[in-house]
Amino acid sequence: MTAGSLQTGHANRMRSALPAMLACLAVGASGLLAAQTADDVERGKAVFDNYCIHCHGSGPHNSGATVMLEEKYAGAVPGSLEERTTLTPEFIREFVRGEIGMAAYRPTEIPDPDLQALTAYLMRNNP
Ligand code: HEC
Structure with missing residues (x-):
């Protein structure tokens, strides 16, 4: 996922999707560190x-x-x-x-x- 992809989509949908996205970012970040x-x-x-x-x-x-x-x-x-x-x-x-x-x-x-x-x-x- 890129930073740009966070900017697409409707604001309301963004709000509800945000926790999932953050979780995904966190997993991505730890994956990167592990890598x-x-x-x-x-x-x-x-x-x-x-x-x-x-x-x-x-x-x-x-x-x-x-x-x-x-x-x-x-x-x-x-x-x-x-x-x-x-x-x-x-x-x-x-x-x-x-x-x-x-x-x-x-x-x-x-x-x-x-x-x-x-x-x-x-x-x-x-x-
Ligand atoms: C042909 C010589 C040359 C090669 C090869 C070279 N550099 Fe440099 N590098 C310099 C010079 C000269 C400076 C200082 C220039 C400046 O401050 O603008 C510098 C500055 C830097 C700095 C900034 C350091 C600081 O604290 O200001 C970094 C980071 C860096 N180089 C990384 C790399 C990496 C990684 C590579 C290999 C992929 C590389 N350089 C290959 C000449 C080179």
């Missing part, structure tokens, strides 16, 4: 290693974007994306799809399921 298993994280790491690591690598030889981000945040958060604990799906998506800053990746390069796996990987340490 973000070790598999997703592992696949996301592969996507990261393939597409991101040459600019966002970490370790003794930090690569370009890591150095830039270290300067930008001046210690407030790690320059390395892999060490962040505050990334959100929206933020990752905005950058990967090129809505801001960095070059974009087309869905033919990084399809949405891969983006989801990548997100699971980058959010694996979030509290």
Whole structure:
């Protein structure tokens, strides 16, 4: 179900259908969380290693974007994306799809399921 589908239909019917929809959303959300298993994280790491690591690598030889981000945040958060604990799906998506800053990746390069796996990987340490 998409957010758009919530906006269709008559308002009265909407009201009576709302609890069911919310229940469905809740199940959907927990299903999504359950789907973000070790598999997703592992696949996301592969996507990261393939597409991101040459600019966002970490370790003794930090690569370009890591150095830039270290300067930008001046210690407030790690320059390395892999060490962040505050990334959100929206933020990752905005950058990967090129809505801001960095070059974009087309869905033919990084399809949405891969983006989801990548997100699971980058959010694996979030509290
Ligand atoms: C060609 C180099 C390059 C590659 C490859 C690259 N990025 Fe970036 N990325 C950058 C640069 C440079 C910035 C900082 C630009 C800016 O702030 O506008 C950045 C910024 C970001 C940010 C914002 C970080 C912040 O806190 O401001 C995210 C998230 C991000 N990249 C994710 C990714 C992901 C995920 C991939 C792989 C799919 C990727 N990038 C691949 C160069 C790259």
